[in-house]
Every structure is written in C-alpha cells, then in structure tokens.
C-alpha cells in the first residue's frame with residue numbers, strides 16, 4: 338500500500354512537471370546527441386504529445402513530425418526512444434541492404450512476455466540461433482509450398498463451410514455481415530493446420546475466443562510502456578486478466594498437445610501411413626540451441642505460445658485484407674464482373690474450383706495485390722532493433738534502439754503510384770506501374786505490406802493463397818451488391834487496421 342502511494346505521488350509529480358513546466362523547460366530528457374531529431378521529451382511521459390494524442394493517432398502525429406523533422410525521427414514513448422523511418426530508400430537500407438544488422442527485436446514488455454512465452458516466438462525472438470531454428474521450422478516445415486499444397490483438403494473444407502454459412506444468411510433474405518464468417522473460415526483453417534486434427538466447431542470456437550482475448554490484451558498493454566516495472570501494481574486488474582487468459586489458453590492447449598503426443602506414438606508403433614502432419618508435430622520434435630550451445634526440447638509453454646502466434650498472426654491480418662477486398666468488389670461492380678468472367682472462362686461450370694486454376698487468373702491476382710497495396714493491415718512493421726551501433730541517414734542509432742518503418746508511406750506514395758488511394762487493380766497488369774512487382778522488396782521498396790529482408794513475413798505465400806482462394810470462391814458463388822447506398826471504406830486501428838463499419842452486403846447465388 339505504501340509503495341502504491343509513493344508510486345502515485347511520483348507519477349503525479351512527473352506529470353505535473355511535464356505538463357505545467359513544459360514551456361519553461363525545453364529538454365529534461367537526457368537525449369543522446371546522436372539520435373535522429375524529434376520533439377522534446379520528458380521523464381516518464383516521454384514526448385508531451387502523448388498527453389494530447391492517443392496511440393491510435395500515432396500515424397497522423399508521425400506524418401506531422403516527418404514534415405517538421407524529415408524522414409527519420411525519434412519519438413519518446415514513456416521511457417523508450419523509438420526511431421521511425423518513413424522513406425523507402427532508408428527503409429531498404431535497414432531492412433535489406435544491412436538487414437542482418439537491423440534484424441533483432443527490442444526487448445518485449447513484461448506483460449507481453451507473459452503472453453508470448455518469454456519472447457520464444459518467431460516474431461519476438463532475438464536475432465540469433467534460436468530464432469533461426471524457430472523460423473526455419475515455420476517456413477520449411479509448415480509454410481513450405483509443398484506442405485501448403487498438402488493442406489488443400491482443409492482449404493476445401495473451410496471454403497465449403499464459408500459458402501454454406503453465407504448461403505444460409507442469404508436465404509434469410511437479409512443482407513449479410515461477413516466479418517465473423519470470414520474470421521471463422523481463416524481461423525479454423527489455421528487451427529487444423531496447426532493441430533493436425535479436424536477439430537470440431539465447438540473446440541475451434543473456444544480456441545478462437547481465447548485468442549481473441551489475447552488480442553484484446555495485446556492492445557491494452559500499451560499502458561505498461563509508461564510503467565514497465567510497476568505497471569502490474571498500478572493496473573492490477575488488467576494484470577490479473579492477462580494471467581487468467583493465459584491459464585484458459587493452457588487449459589485448452591495442454592490436453593491437445595498431450596493427445597497429439599500420444600497419437601504420434603501410436604502412429605509410430607503401428608507404422609500408419611495416412612497421418613496428417615501438423616505444425617504442432619514439428620514443435621514436439623524441435624530442438625532449440627541453448628546459451629551453452631547444447632540442445633533442448635521446447636517447453637510446453639513455448640509450444641503453446643508458438644501455436645498461438647501462428648493463429649493470431651495469420652488470422653487478423655488476412656481477414657482484414659479479405660474484408661477490404663470484398664468491400665471494394667461490392668463498391669466497384671465492374672471490377673467484380675471482370676473477376677467473375679475471368680474465373681468462369683477458366684473454371685467453367687465445374688462443381689469445385691481447383692486450386693491449380695488460381696495460377697491462370699491474372700486479374701484476380703491483380704485484385705489481391707491492389708488490396709494489399711491499398712489496405713495493408715499493419716501500418717507499421719513489428720519493431721526492429723540494431724545488434725550494434727549503426728548510422729542511418731547521418732544519425733547514429735545505438736544498439737538495441739527500437740526502430741520502426743511506416744508501411745503506408747511506401748504503399749501510398751504518390752510519387753510511385755498514380756492515385757494510390759483509388760482501388761485500381763489494372764495497375765498490376767501488363768504495362769501497369771505495378772507489373773511484376775517483387776512483393777519481397779529485394780531490390781527496392783514500393784509496397785511494404787509483408788515487410789522486407791530477414792524478418793519479412795514468412796506467411797506471405799499462405800496469405801496470398803488464402804486471399805485468392807476465398808475471393809475466387811465467393812465471387813464465383815454469389816453476386817455481391819451493397820446493402821447500404823455507400824460502402825464506408827474508412828478504417829480504424831484494432832489489432833490490425835480494419836474497416837470502421839464492417840462490410841454488409843446483399844448476396845445473390847449465381848446460376849450455373
């Protein structure tokens with residue numbers, strides 16, 4: 338109790354100093370000369386602008402700062418200096434040309450470490466041997482094109498569930514709100530790939546609820562940036578909720594892990610051949626190098642966090658883009674008609690749309706690329722960090738500094754893209770400015786939706802396939818029109834950037 342009072346008093350004092358004495362004091366923060374420029378900063382609160390703006394406004398704040406200070410600025414968020422880059426050449430330098438130097442991640446907040454297994458997940462691991470093993474396992478074992486192909490029966494099943502659900506809603510004669518159906522389709526698909534079982538709907542929905550709560554906490558833990566050591570005493574309820582969600586996830590995942598272990602032993606004993614491989618199987622076998630160079634098996638908690646990572650990372654991002662693309666097809670009926678005609682010409686009146694057909698649909702691919710360019714679900718990358726002191730744009734960025742890049746400054750750059758805010762898939766066809774665009778950005782950055790370099794998104798191929806597969810099936814089965822006169826395309830920040838008003842459409846089954 339005494340501690341609590343002391344904390345509150347010192348907090349109040351700092352806020353008082355920061356807010357009321359700011360006109361008199363230019364800089365109380367002992368800022369290193371070397372960091373890129375930025376607004377004045379103060380103890381505890383960092384930049385005063387956080388007293389006037391919420392984190393949700395960070396993008397517009399950064400645009401204003403870019404106009405004042407240039408394409409590389411330093412913000413102070415609580416105690417943490419954060420360097421933000423908004424220029425494609427500088428971004429290419431740190432992500433690709435000197436990628437190894439900037440491939441580390443900064444230390445994660447304690448609250449996130451509780452949820453993310455002490456940084457033992459691919460996205461948060463420090464750049465080093467353990468990250469290499471985890472990432473190679475994810476890309477070579479789970480996300481390798483041949484493995485993705487093996488999972489095609491899961492996609493067919495998820496596609497049927499989605500179309501069935503949309504048809505049921507359409508039969509009621511009401512406009513459909515598609516978001517939940519999209520989310521369930523993508524989530525269940527990832528669940529089956531992750532756990533290797535045709536899990537029942539009830540179980541999938543339970544896992545989905547826990548993952549959803551983890552996402553909600555992920556957004557709230559921002560407050561711990563300001564109070565990294567004492568946050569759990571200042572916000573005891575939030576801290577308790579985080580612990581509670583973590584326990585619920587354990588209660589769900591641990592029995593599945595145990596069952597899977599036993600199943601693998603049984604399969605090995607019997608020599609069964611028709612065994613559907615899963616991400617979980619690879620994690621059960623995986624060995625991580627420890628600090629002394631020895632190998633060790635993953636703990637149960639680490640396995641839980643790695644499964645959780647793929648479910649969260651692969652769902653919200655893909656669903657956000659899927660919804661935005663469908664909203665654009667509702668809004669631009671001519672583009673929807675073009676997609677439909679292209680699919681019909683290739684697939685004809687066959688019952689099922691085979692995945693191989695997707696490779697013969699260049700306009701569909703262009704629509705997906707345009708969706709990714711215009712509606713990146715992450716407006717910032719996951720934070721990077723240099724492993725040693727580094728110079729960028731003439732400024733020194735000390736080792737371990739948090740560095741981030743503004744994705745939308747690349748994707749919506751009017752010097753690269755004509756009318757970047759218009760939905761114009763043709764730009765990705767022959768002769769268009771996006772023709773043959775290398776989405777991995779190896780030579781230059783024009784679109785940064787999946788990041789670039791060593792830490793670029795390993796789920797790129799899977800996400801593209803899911804987007805193409807579901808958009809193609811939904812356009813083939815239904816004609817989509819707006820339920821309201823206007824489709825509101827404005828977006829807001831949740832875990833990712835999503836449509837502020839979820840898409841509501843009238844869908845009519847097509848006659849074949």
Ligand code: HEM
Nearest residue numbers: 459460650651654655718719786787788792793794796800
């Ligand atoms: C449209 C869908 C997706 C988008 C736009 C997207 C975007 C991103 C971005 C911007 C990053 C950060 C890159 C960086 O820090 O430089 C990232 C990292 C990551 N993504 Fe995705 N992602 C998508 C789908 C997926 C899927 C389907 C999976 C897995 C099934 C996945 C797994 C990951 C992982 C594990 C990382 C961390 C990589 C590392 O730190 O080494 N993502 N993604």
